[in-house]
Amino acid sequence: MKIYYAGQDVDAPCGRCGGETRHQVLTASEGVPDRLICGNCRSVHKYRAAKPEPLARSPRVPRLPAVAKTGGARPNSLTAQFQETLVREQGGASARPYRVSEVWEEGAWMDHPTFGLGRVQRRIGKKVDVLFQSGLKTLVSA
Numbered sequence: 001m002k003i004y005y006a007g008q009d010v011d012a013p014c015g016r017c018g019g020e021t022r023h024q025v026l027t028a029s030e031g032v033p034d035r036l037i038c039g040n041c042r043s044v045h046k047y048r049a050a051k052p053e054p055l056a057r058s059p060r061v062p063r064l065p066a067v068a069k070t071g072g073a074r075p076n077s078l079t080a081q082f083q084e085t086l087v088r089e090q091g092g093a094s095a096r097p098y099r100v101s102e103v104w105e106e107g108a109w110m111d112h113p114t115f116g117l118g119r120v121q122r123r124i125g126k127k128v129d130v131l132f133q134s135g136l137k138t139l140v141s142a
Helices: 066-070 078-089
Strands: 009-014 019-029 032-038 044-046 109-112 116-124 127-132 135-140
Touching: 009 032, 078 116, 078 127, 078 135, 109 127
Parallel strands: none
Antiparallel strands: 009 019, 019 032, 032 044, 109 116, 116 127, 127 135
């Protein structure tokens, strides 16, 4: 470990100059600098040791989709419920494009630009809960 003393020149980061510059030690305690003065801008600040180099990170391994891990959707999951309802009612044939200005009633099928095909589960005031393959979403209805 290096021992520092008052009056010694050191290279240290300077917040005002925005980089590592030559400084002079103003005070030191137990061989470690306390206060420095920048040789460029003459600002006085605490000594900050140079940051250590970050460790190299190992590349991330992509996760497998949940369906591939479990071997399929769980029987009582919303995805499975959606698939069953879709097959039973053939909702794709009667689906209407989603519009906020349209009144959506329970049981109606909609084609949402982001979530895809969905079925209205219940109506609550000016909002509807819609079951999509990705899960239950609350949307605005007229």
